[in-house]
Amino acid sequence: MEFNLILVGLAGVIAAATPIVFATIGETITEKAGVTNLSVNGTIILSAMTGFAVATSTDNLWLGFLAGAFVGALVAAIVAFSSITLKQSQVAVGFVLTLMCRDLAYFLGNPFMGLSGPRVPPAFEIPLLSKIPILGTLFFNQDILVYLSFLLIIFANIYVYKTRPGLSLQGIGERPASAYIRGTNVNKMRYIYTILGGALVGVAGPMYSLSVKAGWKGTISGLDGIGWIVLAIVIFGGWNPLRGSLGAYLFAFLQWLGLVLQTSLPGIPSQVLQVAPFPLMILTLLLVNIGNAEWVDRTIMGLPENVRPAISRLLRSMKTNPPSSLGVPFENE
Amino acid sequence: MKSGSRWYRFGIQVAAVVLALVFTSIILLIAKAQPLEAYKNILVGSFSSxxxxxxxxxxxxxxxxxxxxxxxxxxxxxxxxxxxxxxxxxxxxxxxxxxxxxxxxxxxxxxxxxxxxxxxxxxxxxxxxxxxxxxxxxxxxxxxxxxxxxxxxxxxxxxxxxxxxxxxxxxxxxxxxxxxxxxxxxxxxxxxxxxxxxxxxxxxxxxxxxxxxxxxxxxxxxxxxxxxxxxxxxxxxxxxxxxxxxxxxxxxxxxxxxxxxxxxxxxxxxxxxxxxxxxxxxxxxxxxxxxxxxxxxxxxxxxxxxxxxxxxxxxLDSSLSGVLQGALVLFVLMMDGVRKRFEKKA
The missing domain is CATH 1.10.3470 (ABC transporter involved in vitamin B12 uptake, BtuC)
Structure with a gap:
């Protein structure tokens, strides 16, 4: 009985991580092409509001998701235009957009606050597969969004690492000059991947407002901050869609663990556990980056011969490196 | 070109401010509000006394x-x-x-x-x-x-x-x-x-x-x-x-x-x-x-x-100020990029 309860809880973790998986893969693809779209946090909030407003007004769930994707693509197009065509700082533009989209969502979402809207149909079992012990409950008794996220993870990995356009995607983020020489229109492809990634981030919004955290409640919708976590997970995932998705599940699992601990350890104030993801985010980034720090190298060199390889291997295994041309504009002259 | 460039820069920035106001006005119209009335209320709220x-x-x-x-x-x-x-x-x-x-x-x-x-x-x-x-x-x-x-x-x-x-x-x-x-x-x-x-x-x-x-x-x-x-x-x-x-x-x-x-x-x-x-x-x-x-x-x-x-x-929600502030910064950044693009071509 107890075991089943944990299993159901873990199945909930997979469902809760689904929007983060979409947003993480979207941003990973954008960054793999060499563009940082820093607007993720604002985009998710704005697309959540828009998706909810559209779905509620038209009573059509799928139009809501379409609207969310459109908002994400539009914001990403502004990032792409400002950084690729106008050569402005990606960080500056993304930062302004993330703040502005949040305020836009609160402003335009005002009339939709607290309304009850449509919801994504509940979980359904996949015949046969759901009968597999443990795995059936975890993976095959979920709603349609979760199944779509599984397909997305598989597809994104095959696309990036096993197909020709995927290899070209890696090329424009790593060595745009040689990609250009091989005949790739680097900036056009960066536009496409930024907008595509933005659309995937945008889908995450309605996933919240129409399913995971159904409804629109303005500033207390509980969506502020998620986008920043997504950006950190992309780094943690080493710009790899599969590793990023695992990061998303790990994050949702730790959040769930926090909730479970809260009921069993009432001594910890709830506010502390609510923000636990953020120090955790810092700590994770510290672990994946510390191997790059100069003083760490020096310290390791000073260590006794017999422990040195083990420590440096450990640091190297955690370390992730961004695409070499991430954030660097490309000029084809 | 050089003597005019200062005014040219100024003109570009005015254009950015105008664009930001147009954008914010469109947002206000979407929210079914009169843009001028909203701006007037903001000014009255800050400077009337x-x-x-x-x-x-x-x-x-x-x-x-x-x-x-x-x-x-x-x-x-x-x-x-x-x-x-x-x-x-x-x-x-x-x-x-x-x-x-x-x-x-x-x-x-x-x-x-x-x-x-x-x-x-x-x-x-x-x-x-x-x-x-x-x-x-x-x-x-x-x-x-x-x-x-x-x-x-x-x-x-x-x-x-x-x-x-x-x-x-x-x-x-x-x-x-x-x-x-x-x-x-x-x-x-x-x-x-x-x-x-x-x-x-x-x-x-x-x-x-x-x-x-x-x-x-x-x-x-x-x-x-x-x-x-x-x-x-x-x-x-x-x-x-x-x-x-x-x-x-x-x-x-x-x-x-x-x-x-x-x-x-x-x-x-x-x-x-x-x-x-x-x-x-x-x-x-x-x-x-x-x-x-x-x-x-x-x-x-x-x-x-x-x-x-x-x-x-x-x-209306007071977050409108954030929308206008954001639009101002965004359009100033973008117009700066437009200016540099034109200067490079000229």
């Missing part, structure tokens, strides 16, 4: 401090998104000193002085944390600062509902207000304190002098422009980056201290009120030129204070 104008100045002061701080870290090439949390830690440190000394025999003037000092130190230390994570841990200051912002807010709420709760039960309205002997004196009948204003303006002037007229400022610019080159020329870049964080955090902490001592007279959950993010926006809008910080921050303060009228008069 002496009281309103002084209230705009009350908002201007923390924004001045945050903008001045942001300019220092921007100059060092750093995105100190953690200003928000540094304001909060300043407020917490100030509250701590006030709570420790409020029933002691120490004279109120000294308590207030120590509280302000403590606010400065609290903000600086919080910034040092983000700085150390960046400089020695390789954690991008955007993530470090942002994470610490959330932690700072949680700390405030925890203190208000936990150790520092009001007699009886803690509430979102904040801690128990301090005795008015511990308030920074305000102009009778108004919320504005000359002391706060003095500190705010002084901070910006000092930052201006520091960045444009000192050796330190020059080296900081070198670090910001090209960290590797600066390092090759023997500038200890890590020290300069840490100094920028400390100065910015200290100024942000001062803002937090003044919010406690002169405005709210207690610690409230949203003590930083978004001024940290707004300070960064001011820095971006003025293209990191300190000389423009005061008027632009004043304009932003007027938008913020004036938009409080919107929910009352027009049943």
């Amino acid at each position: 002496i009281e309103a104008i002084t209230n705009v100045i009350v908002v201007w002061i923390p924004l001045l401090l945050a903008s001045a701080g942001a300019l220092v870290t921007f100059t060092a090439g750093l995105w100190n998104i953690g200003i928000e949390g540094q304001i909060t830690l300043g407020a917490i440190s100030t509250t701590l000193v006030l709570r420790l000394l409020q029933h002691s025999d120490v004279s109120p003037a000294i308590i207030i002085f120590l509280a302000v000092l403590s606010g400065f130190i609290g903000g600086a230390l919080w910034a040092a944390l983000a700085g150390a994570l960046k400089t020695y841990g390789g954690v991008n200051e955007i993530f470090g600062g942002l994470g610490l912002n959330f932690v700072a807010t949680a700390m405030t709420i925890w203190l208000i509902f936990g150790p520092w709760k009001r007699p009886g039960i803690g509430s979102m309205s904040g801690t128990e207000p301090f005795a008015n002997t511990l308030w920074l004196p305000t102009i009778p009948g108004l919320r504005l304190s000359w002391w706060s204003l003095l500190i705010g303006i002084l901070a910006l002037v000092l930052v201006y002098v520091l960045l444009s007229n000192t050796h330190f400022g020059l080296k900081l610019k070198a670090v910001g422009k090209n960290r590797k080159a600066a390092s090759v020329f023997g500038i200890p870049t890590s020290n300069f980056m840490m100094s920028a964080f400390l100065i910015c955090g200290g100024l942000a902490g001062l803002a937090g201290a003044l919010q406690v001592l002169a405005v709210y007279h207690r610690l409230i959950p949203s003590i930083s009120s978004g001024y940290g993010y707004l300070g960064l926006m001011v820095g971006m809008l003025i293209n990191y030129q300190a000389i423009w910080a005061a008027p632009v921050a004043f304009f932003f303060a007027a938008l913020n204070f004036g938009s409080i009228q919107l929910p009352i008069v027009m049943k």
Whole structure:
């Protein structure tokens, strides 16, 4: 009985991580092409509001998701235009957009606050597969969004690492000059991947407002901050869609663990556990980056011969490196 | 071309402002509101009376401090998104000193002085944390600062509902207000304190002098422009980056201290009120030129204070000010790019 309860809880973790998986893969693809779209946090909030407003007004769930994707693509197009065509700082533009989209969502979402809207149909079992012990409950008794996220993870990995356009995607983020020489229109492809990634981030919004955290409640919708976590997970995932998705599940699992601990350890104030993801985010980034720090190298060199390889291997295994041309504009002259 | 380029630049910026207004007007029309009526209400809300104008100045002061701080870290090439949390830690440190000394025999003037000092130190230390994570841990200051912002807010709420709760039960309205002997004196009948204003303006002037007229400022610019080159020329870049964080955090902490001592007279959950993010926006809008910080921050303060009228008069959300501020920065950035593109082609 107890075991089943944990299993159901873990199945909930997979469902809760689904929007983060979409947003993480979207941003990973954008960054793999060499563009940082820093607007993720604002985009998710704005697309959540828009998706909810559209779905509620038209009573059509799928139009809501379409609207969310459109908002994400539009914001990403502004990032792409400002950084690729106008050569402005990606960080500056993304930062302004993330703040502005949040305020836009609160402003335009005002009339939709607290309304009850449509919801994504509940979980359904996949015949046969759901009968597999443990795995059936975890993976095959979920709603349609979760199944779509599984397909997305598989597809994104095959696309990036096993197909020709995927290899070209890696090329424009790593060595745009040689990609250009091989005949790739680097900036056009960066536009496409930024907008595509933005659309995937945008889908995450309605996933919240129409399913995971159904409804629109303005500033207390509980969506502020998620986008920043997504950006950190992309780094943690080493710009790899599969590793990023695992990061998303790990994050949702730790959040769930926090909730479970809260009921069993009432001594910890709830506010502390609510923000636990953020120090955790810092700590994770510290672990994946510390191997790059100069003083760490020096310290390791000073260590006794017999422990040195083990420590440096450990640091190297955690370390992730961004695409070499991430954030660097490309000029084809 | 050269003689006209100054007017040309000015024209481009006017165009950016017009575009931002057009964009915001479209948003207002989507919300089924009259744009001109909304703008009028914002202006009336900020400038219709002496009281309103002084209230705009009350908002201007923390924004001045945050903008001045942001300019220092921007100059060092750093995105100190953690200003928000540094304001909060300043407020917490100030509250701590006030709570420790409020029933002691120490004279109120000294308590207030120590509280302000403590606010400065609290903000600086919080910034040092983000700085150390960046400089020695390789954690991008955007993530470090942002994470610490959330932690700072949680700390405030925890203190208000936990150790520092009001007699009886803690509430979102904040801690128990301090005795008015511990308030920074305000102009009778108004919320504005000359002391706060003095500190705010002084901070910006000092930052201006520091960045444009000192050796330190020059080296900081070198670090910001090209960290590797600066390092090759023997500038200890890590020290300069840490100094920028400390100065910015200290100024942000001062803002937090003044919010406690002169405005709210207690610690409230949203003590930083978004001024940290707004300070960064001011820095971006003025293209990191300190000389423009005061008027632009004043304009932003007027938008913020004036938009409080919107929910009352027009049943609109006051977040419209954020939309307009964001649109202004975005279009100024974009038009700057357009200008450079044309200049390159010409």
